Amino acid sequence: MSLVTLDGSQRPYLPSASDTLFSAKAAKQLSFEQIAQHIGRNEVAAAAIFYGQAKASPEDIEKLASLLGIPHSKLEELLSGFPDRGRTVEMPPKEPLIYRLYEIVQNYGYAYKAVLNEKFGDGIMSAISFSTKVEKETDQDGNNWAVITLRGKWLPFSRF
C-alpha cells in the first residue's frame, strides 16, 4: 500500500506547514486514516490540514505533534494562523482525479440547483457549515466504488 507524499514541485502552492507534516508522515509511515483516527477527525479533514485547507485546533496540534514526532512549539507556530484556502488546486484542475470532481459540477451543476431549489427553496448548500467523507464499497463483482458525501447546511437567501 503506497502512502501519499509531498513532491517538492507542489510546495509553491502549499503553506510551509505542509512540508513538515508530510515529511513526518513519510518517516512514520502513517496513512491519513491512522492520522485521522488519532486526532478524532475525518480523513478528508486530516488531509485538508496537511494541505493547509483546514484549521487545526490546539488539541489537533498537540495530537499531531505527538503522533508525528514534531516539536509541539514548532507545529504550533506553523499551524496557529488562519488557512489561506483555495491555492492548492489550479482551476480548471489538470489532475485527472480532481478533474472528474470538477466535471461533475460542470455537468450536473444546474441539475443539482434545480433539485435543491425545488426541495429547499431559494438558497445555497453551505460549503462552510459543511462536512464531507469518503467511503469505499465493493460490489458483488469485486468492483470498487468510491462514495463521496457532501453535507452542508441549507442557507436561504435573506429577504431585505
Place this chain on the structure above:
Amino acid sequence: MSLVTLDGSQRPYLPSASDTLFSAKAAKQLSFEQIAQHIGRNEVAAAAIFYGQAKASPEDIEKLASLLGIPHSKLEELLSGFPDRGRTVEMPPKEPLIYRLYEIVQNYGYAYKAVLNEKFGDGIMSAISFSTKVEKETDQDGNNWAVITLRGKWLPFSRF
C-alpha cells in the same frame, strides 16, 4: 412551493429540447421529484435530461411524452441524439449555489485525492460509471441540511 422554470436568457447554453421540456413542466406544474418518480430515475438524472446533460432512453422518452403532454414523435426527435455535455455551466460558475460545489473541489481537491489514493491506489473515481443523489435532512434544531452523494466506480490506471 416554487418550481424551477427556464428563463429565455439561458437558452443559448441549452439544447432545443430544454425549452419544450421546461414549458410543459411549467404548464403541468410538475416538480422534478414527480417527474423522476414517473420515469423511474433519480431526480438529479431527471433534471439532467431537462438540461441536456443525460441521455433519455426510448422508455424515458415515452414516459416523458405522456406525462408532459408532448407529442411522442416530437420529443423523440429532440432527444434521440447524444448529449453535448458541459455547456450549461460557465466555469468558474457565477451562480452562488453552483459555485459552492466548485469551491468544495477547489478547497478539498487534493485532500480527496490523498484519501482516495491511500484507500484505492493509483486511479480515479469515474464520473461516467457514476450516480448521484440529493437528500434533505432536518436536524433537531430545525435546520435543514442538503446531502449530496457522489458514487463512482474506481478506475485504476492501466499498466502499459
Place this chain on the structure above:
Amino acid sequence: MSLVTLDGSQRPYLPSASDTLFSAKAAKQLSFEQIAQHIGRNEVAAAAIFYGQAKASPEDIEKLASLLGIPHSKLEELLSGFPDRGRTVEMPPKEPLIYRLYEIVQNYGYAYKAVLNEKFGDGIMSAISFSTKVEKETDQDGNNWAVITLRGKWLPFSRF
C-alpha cells in the same frame, strides 16, 4: 433627476423579466426608492429583482404588478422561478462604478480577512444570510458621500 433604464444591449445578460420590469418602470417614471417603498424592501433588493438577482415573493409580485401596471399572471410567470444569479456583471467589471467595488475587494481583501479572522475566528461572512443598503451623506463642505453597508451572518467552518 434621471431614472435608470434598460438598454437593449444588456438583455443577453438579463432574464426576460428585466425587460418587462424596466419598460414599466420607465413608463410610470418610478425610481427604485419609490418601488422599494411600495413593496417594503430595500432599494438594492428592489433593483436586484429587476436585474434577476433576487427572488420576488408572491406578495412582491402582486405589489409590483399593481404598481407597475403589469398583468399579475404575466409577472408571476416571469418571476416565479429561481434566479440564475451572477450573469449580469462580466468580471473583471468594465463598468467604472462597479469596478471601484471590485477594486476594494482586490486591494483590501486580505485586510478584511485578517480583521475578520481575529474578531470572529475561522470562517466567512455569509453573502446569503446577508443584507445590504446604500446611503447618501453630505459633509459640511457640500460633498456627497456614498455609504454602502454589507451585513452578513458569520459562519464558522464546521469541524469534521
Place this chain on the structure above:
Amino acid sequence: MSLVTLDGSQRPYLPSASDTLFSAKAAKQLSFEQIAQHIGRNEVAAAAIFYGQAKASPEDIEKLASLLGIPHSKLEELLSGFPDRGRTVEMPPKEPLIYRLYEIVQNYGYAYKAVLNEKFGDGIMSAISFSTKVEKETDQDGNNWAVITLRGKWLPFSRF
C-alpha cells in the same frame, strides 16, 4: 484567540515589509485591533499596511517601530516608498472569505449602480477618497454578524 500570521507561501505576492511586520506581530502577540489603536488608525487600514496596501505616514512608522520592536531606520526604509497595490489577491479570489465579497459585487453590482445613479446622478463612489470599517454584532439568538461599511466620496463625471 488566534492571531493572523504570514505564511511563507504568500510572500511572492507581498512586499518585503510584510515579512518583518508579521514576524514582529507574532513575536509580540499583538492583534490588529491593538496595533490600530496604537497608531490611531482603523483596523482595516492597519492590516492594509501589513499587506502593503496602504501607505504608512512617518508617524505611523515611528509608532509601529516602537510597538513592534523593529529598528526605526529599518522600518522606514521598508515603508517609505509608495505601495504597489492590488497584488495580494488573485482574481477571482480562491479564498472563500474573500470570494464572498467578490460574489457580492458580482451579484449586486448593477443593483448598486442603479441605486447610486438614481440617488447621486452619473458618477462613481471613490475607492480612493474612501474609508472602511468592520464591526461585529451579536443578535438576540447569539448569532454573530459581520458588518462592513464602505464610505467613498461621490465623484460625478466631468462634463467636457
Place this chain on the structure above:
Amino acid sequence: MSLVTLDGSQRPYLPSASDTLFSAKAAKQLSFEQIAQHIGRNEVAAAAIFYGQAKASPEDIEKLASLLGIPHSKLEELLSGFPDRGRTVEMPPKEPLIYRLYEIVQNYGYAYKAVLNEKFGDGIMSAISFSTKVEKETDQDGNNWAVITLRGKWLPFSRF
C-alpha cells in the same frame, strides 16, 4: 475626407442609441468636430456620447435632436438613462489604433506612477473628474502628429 460610420457588426457592444445616432450622422454628413461645436462639448466627449460612453445632458439631447434630425422624444428615451460604460472595447484591444494607447499604458505604466507619486504623493489621477482632448500638429517636415491630453484631478488616498 471620410466620416466615421457604424458597422452593424459592432452593435452588440453598443447601446441602441448608437445606431440611431450614427445613421443620422451619416445621413447629414456631419463630422464629430461639427457635432461637438454644435453642442458645445469636446469632440472626444461628442464621440463618447455616440458610443454610449458619456451621458448627454437634456440640453445635449435637444441640440443633437435638432442637428441630426432625430425626433426629440425618441432621442430622449434612448439617452435618458445612465451609460453602461466600458463595453465597446474588448481588452486587450485588437484594433491597432486603440492598441497603441493600451501599449503606452503597458510600457509606461510604472514610469507614470513613479513620476506622479513623487510629484503628488500617494494617490491617483481621476478618470472621472477628468477631461481629454485630441489635437493635430504638423511639423516643419510636413509630418502630422497626434497630441492627446489627459487631465484628471489628483485624488490622495484617504487616511483612515
Place this chain on the structure above:
Amino acid sequence: MSLVTLDGSQRPYLPSASDTLFSAKAAKQLSFEQIAQHIGRNEVAAAAIFYGQAKASPEDIEKLASLLGIPHSKLEELLSGFPDRGRTVEMPPKEPLIYRLYEIVQNYGYAYKAVLNEKFGDGIMSAISFSTKVEKETDQDGNNWAVITLRGKWLPFSRF
C-alpha cells in the same frame, strides 16, 4: 516628500539593472525630476529607464553612473542591451493608479479612434515615434490636477 523605491517583490518583472539603479537612487535621495534634469531627458523617460522600458544612450549611462555613484563599466554592462519592454505591468493592471489609465483607454478607445480617423484619415498614432510628459496644475480652489500629454507621429496605413 517621499521618493519612489523598488520593493523586492517587483524584481521578477524587472531587468537586473532596476535593482542597482533604484538602490543608488535611494542612497542618494534623488527624485526622478532631479535625475531627468541631470541627463537632459523627460522625467517619464528617466523613470522608464529605471523600469527597463527605455534605452539609455551611452551619454545617459555616463551621466547616470556619475550622478548615482555606480561604476561606469557596471552600468554599461547592465544597460547596453535592448529593453525587453512590456513586462512590468500585469494586464489588466491591478495597481489603482495604472488602472485609471487603462480605464481611459477602455472607455474612450473608440471615441479617440473616431476623432483621430476624422482628423487624420486611416492610420494610427505611433507609440514609438512618441513622447510623453506629466505636468502638475493647481486650480484656484487649491485642487491639484495631473496632466499627461501623449504625442505620437501619425502613421497612415500604406496602400499596397
Place this chain on the structure above:
Amino acid sequence: MSLVTLDGSQRPYLPSASDTLFSAKAAKQLSFEQIAQHIGRNEVAAAAIFYGQAKASPEDIEKLASLLGIPHSKLEELLSGFPDRGRTVEMPPKEPLIYRLYEIVQNYGYAYKAVLNEKFGDGIMSAISFSTKVEKETDQDGNNWAVITLRGKWLPFSRF
C-alpha cells in the same frame, strides 16, 4: 480550382460589407488574384478589404462595384467608413493555416527581435507603414512552397 467563399457562421466577426462582397465574388466566380489585378492592388490587400481589414479608396470602391456588379452607392455606403481592424481572427487562432503563422511569431519572436535590434538599433518594424505579398514557388522535386514577405518601415524609439 476552388474559390474562397464566406460561410454564414463567420459573419459575427466581419463587417456587413463582407457578405455583399463575397456573395458577388461567388456569383461572378472571381479569384482574389483577378480582383486584385482589376483594382491595381496586391492580392492580400484585396482579400483584406473583403474581410474588413483594409480601407478601400474611392477608386477601389468604383472598380469593385463595376467588377462585382454591386450598385456603387451601396458599396460606397458599406465601405466609406474606417475599418475596425483585428476582429476576424480569434487569438490564439484555431484555424490551422493561421495558427502556423502565429507559431512562427511564438517560436522566432525573440530571434527576430535580436536580429532586427542588431541590424537597426532600438525600434520596431511598422505594421502600418507596411506591405506584404504571397508568392508560390515550385522546387525541382515538384514541391510547392509558399513565400510570404513582410516589409515594414523601421521606426526607432524617439528620445524624449
Place this chain on the structure above:
Amino acid sequence: MSLVTLDGSQRPYLPSASDTLFSAKAAKQLSFEQIAQHIGRNEVAAAAIFYGQAKASPEDIEKLASLLGIPHSKLEELLSGFPDRGRTVEMPPKEPLIYRLYEIVQNYGYAYKAVLNEKFGDGIMSAISFSTKVEKETDQDGNNWAVITLRGKWLPFSRF
C-alpha cells in the same frame, strides 16, 4: 552599435544554454551576423539557437564552442537535447516589436488564408519545413525598411 544581451529576468523562460551562450557572445562582442556567418546558418536561426528555439547540429556546436570560447563538452551537454520550443514569448506578446508581428497575423490572417487557399488549394504553409530571413533596405529618402521573408512548404490536407 549595440549588441543583444540577455537580462537575468528572462532566464525562467529560456533554457540553461542561453545564459552560457549570451555571456560568451557579450564577452567576445559578437553580433548574430558574425555568429551566423561562422556556423554557416541564417542569422535568425543563429539567434533561435541562443533562445533555445532551434536545434544545433554537432557541427554547429563545435563551431560555436570554438568561436565563443566555451568548452566543447560543456556546450555539447547543454545543446545535445531537443528544444522545448515556444516558451520564450508570452502570448499575446507584450514586447512592442514582437507584438507588431502578432498584429500582422491578427489583421491579415484570413486574407493570407484566402490567398493561399486560392493559390494552393486546401492545406497549410508549414512552419517546420520552413526557413526565414531578415533583410534591411534603405529607400531613396534614407528611410530604413525591414523585410522579413517566411518560406514554408505547402502541405495539402491528406484525403482519408
Place this chain on the structure above:
Amino acid sequence: MSLVTLDGSQRPYLPSASDTLFSAKAAKQLSFEQIAQHIGRNEVAAAAIFYGQAKASPEDIEKLASLLGIPHSKLEELLSGFPDRGRTVEMPPKEPLIYRLYEIVQNYGYAYKAVLNEKFGDGIMSAISFSTKVEKETDQDGNNWAVITLRGKWLPFSRF
C-alpha cells in the same frame, strides 16, 4: 442504435452546411459508417465534413447529394469553399468524451515528444499530412475498447 444529430444550440460553432447535412442524415436515418462507405472515405473524415472540419471533393459532394437527397447545386454552394477549421470545440473541451482526448495530450504530451524525438529526431508529426481512424474491439470479458489511430507524416525541422 441511436444516430448522431445536430442540436440547434451547436449551430453558431458550425458552418451553414452542417444543418443541411445533419437534417438529411436524420431524415434518411444514415450512420456515419454508411455515409463513409458510400463516399469511399473514412468515418472520421465523413463526420469531419459534416462538422466543417474537412473539405469535400467534387466527387464527395456529388455522392453526398445523391445519398442524402440534397439538390446537388445547393450542396455544392455550401461545400465548395475552404473549411474554417477549429471552431467546433471550445478549448479546454467541456464535453466529457472530447475532454478525455485532451487529457491524454495534457498528461502524455511530453512523453510522446520524448519518444518521437528519440525515434525520429527533431521535428513534428504532421496533423495535415495525416489520417486517423476509430476501431472497436471487444475483449474476452465482453468489454468494449475504442482504438483511435493517428498517423502523420514526420516533418523534420528545416536547417536554415
Place this chain on the structure above:
Amino acid sequence: MSLVTLDGSQRPYLPSASDTLFSAKAAKQLSFEQIAQHIGRNEVAAAAIFYGQAKASPEDIEKLASLLGIPHSKLEELLSGFPDRGRTVEMPPKEPLIYRLYEIVQNYGYAYKAVLNEKFGDGIMSAISFSTKVEKETDQDGNNWAVITLRGKWLPFSRF
C-alpha cells in the same frame, strides 16, 4: 542519434524525481526504448514515469535503480508517492510537436465523438483504463510516418 535530456527551465513543472532520472539517463546514454525494454513497459509509459505522469511499481523502481545506477532507497523515496498528473504541459501547448496533437483534438473532436457514439452508444473512451504506443513507419518513397495508437476502455454513462 540524440537523446532527450531535461533542461533546468522545465523543472518547476516536473516532480523532483525527473531531475534524478534524466541525469542518470544522460550519464548512461540510454534511450527510452532501452529503458522501456529493461522494465518491460511501453516506451511512452517509461517516458511518462520520467515526467511524473505515470506511477512506477516497486518492480519498476528496482529495475530503474539498477539500470540507471541510482541508489534504490533514493529512487523509492522519490517515486513511492502518487503522481500529481497534468502539470508538465501548459495548455494550449506552445511546443509545436505537442500542439499538433492538441490541434487534432480541436479539429476532429466532434467527429471522434460522433463516430464513437454511433459505434458504442452514450459514453466515453477512458483515458485511465488506457494504453498508448508510438510506432515508426517508412513508406516506399522513404518518408517516415509516426503512428500513435490510443486504446481505451469504453465506459457507458450509468443510468441512475
